[in-house]
Amino acid sequence: MTTSWGTFPLTRFPADPRDPLRAWDAADEYLLNHLAESGTGLSGTVAVVGDRWGALVTALAAARADAGSGTGAGRLTQISDSYLGRSATAENLARSGAAPDAVTLLTTQDPPPARVDVLLVRVPKSLALLEDQLHRLAPAVHEDTVIVGTGMVKEIHTSTLELFERILGPTRTSLAVKKARLIHTTPAATGGQGEPAANPWPxxxxxxxxxxxxxxxxxxxxxxxxxxxxxxxxxxxxxxxxxxxxxxxxxxxxxxxxxxxxxxxxxxxxxxxxxxxxxxxxxxxxxxxxxxxxxxxxxxxxxxxxxxxxxxxxxxxxxxxxxxxxxxxxxxxxxxxxxxxxxxxxxxxxxxxxxxxxxxxxxxxxxxxxxxxxxxxxxxxxxxxxxxxxxxxxxxxxxxxxxxxxx
Structure with a gap:
């Protein structure tokens, strides 16, 4: 996968050279290109939700290393429900030469970061999982948090956008590029459009x-x-x-x-x-x-x-x-x-x-x-x-x- 911060050899887990499916897609590329072109600051606490095989955090770890993020910088954190995805992430980070502590790998059962400066969301197949994760992360979002979601066009529906809007704040989508879209959300003062309902999950x-x-x-x-x-x-x-x-x-x-x-x-x-x-x-x-x-x-x-x-x-x-x-x-x-x-x-x-x-x-x-x-x-x-x-x-x-x- 070629990005503004380098080219990274990525695999799914378990790695199989005969597997025709890539470890990234156009939605991952679209989000990474947007972050590079917009000059989004990545030195604060960056939370990446639903990064399927680690493509996003592997590139972002390199971006933060290039920018000299070190002592005093916020953490780069991946939040995933998938053991296979987390295992792929660990292997892809190691293969790219990332420092062992470059990324904090959390599961959906772990407490999320208390404060998030950049929230990146790879839209999951499950709308319920998206709803749960947005509710869990809403208290960490502040008025200056940059919130960007990404997914293929077929993965982003009106119900998807409604969740971002209801839980986090006003939401719009980008034009489609290679059948992928971005979701841009502006944090509302209360964390969403009015006080959001309680998390219905589990x-x-x-x-x-x-x-x-x-x-x-x-x-x-x-x-x-x-x-x-x-x-x-x-x-x-x-x-x-x-x-x-x-x-x-x-x-x-x-x-x-x-x-x-x-x-x-x-x-x-x-x-x-x-x-x-x-x-x-x-x-x-x-x-x-x-x-x-x-x-x-x-x-x-x-x-x-x-x-x-x-x-x-x-x-x-x-x-x-x-x-x-x-x-x-x-x-x-x-x-x-x-x-x-x-x-x-x-x-x-x-x-x-x-x-x-x-x-x-x-x-x-x-x-x-x-x-x-x-x-x-x-x-x-x-x-x-x-x-x-x-x-x-x-x-x-x-x-x-x-x-x-x-x-």
Whole structure:
């Protein structure tokens, strides 16, 4: 990525030279060009929200170094909900030669900076996550704060602009350049247009009375940005009707757990099971842990991990993996994430262990499972979804992760 402050080799995480998707796009370039051309001061406290793979803070770290920002300067901070995005940021910063302390990496679960002089927002796919983050940052904004958002045209809607206007102040958009736009907001004296309403996140709702697996009527919490935040999505509802039973004291991983409803259903039905909840979203894992503690009890054994799926799980350490994999990476439709999840699940499973997957029929996960596991069985189906089961056969050779994540 070429900018006014240098050219930076950037990758997504985990890095794969065969990955055709770039770690930046025209929206990132538009914002960085605007900051350089407008002469925006970057020596104060700069907060960057939603920087997907670290393209923004990598360039800004170089800009601040060129400007001699040092002792007494404000911090450059990235706020991200994505473990993969934060990991990519760390690698991209190191690759660019940035000082180890050049950027403070915060998650959406961390307290934001108390005062922000420049607020840069990469518009996320989730309007709820944007709303939550703007509410959390509004107290840090002062009358001289420079606020600029960026996104592709298809990502910026009237509802997006209304959030900036309602929470932070008067808002306008730029002309489109390479199908990207900027959002310019002037901080209002009160932080928004009048006193903004309280942050509605996290959201709590009761599961429907016909929810399966002992979940009916239970109240669950969803942090902003977690998939299907205000209801039980139909894919999960179908999966819950067809979960394995009689698993006893098995170690069960809810892979890509979201708010943890699938793992919670297993915990309620199988009192001896040990649960592992893992997701790359800090918001998701926080939701899953609160839901589990509320309904399974404080004394129930479980592990909650924000990370790259089961990449760090010990080989042969899991008996059963339950997975409803995403098929989007931001705005890109791809089965790349699902293939990595399946490969990691096979490595983490003990011989004879099983992976159960729910997915849309048209995604063809049975083909991918046969390639990775050598087998795939249809457990249940309806016109929209399938539940598939794959078994790790004893004695079968493990395939290296990189061999199954592309192609």
């Amino acid at each position: 959201l709590r709702y009761a599961l429907p009375g016909d929810a399966p697996a002992g979940l009916a009527g239970r109240t669950v919490v969803n942090q902003a940005g977690v998939f299907c935040a205000d209801r039980l999505d139909i894919g999960t509802r179908f999966f819950l009707k067809h979960l394995p039973t009689g698993i006893g004291a098995a170690r069960v991983a809810d892979l890509g757990c979201g708010n943890g409803v699938v793992g919670l259903a297993v915990a309620l039905a199988e009192p001896e099971a040990e649960l592992l909840f893992t997701d790359e979203s800090y918001q998701a894992v926080a939701s899953a842990e609160e839901n589990f503690r509320t309904h399974a009890g404080e004394g129930r054994k479980a592990e909650f991990t924000v990370g790259d799926g089961l990449a760090d799980a010990a080989p042969g350490s899991v008996d059963l993996v339950l997975n409803n994999p995403p098929f989007h990476s931001h705005q890109a439709t791809t089965d790349h994430t699902a293939r990595r999840m399946f490969a990691d699940a096979r490595r983490a499973l003990r011989p004879g262990g099983e992976l159960w997957v729910v997915g849309n029929r048209h995604l063809g996960y049975h083909v991918t499972l046969r390639r990775i596991f050598g087998n795939s069985e249809l457990v249940a189906s309806d016109p929209k979804f399938v539940v598939l089961r794959a078994v790790k056969r004893a004695g079968g050779p493990d395939r290296a992760r990189q061999d199954v994540t592309r192609g």
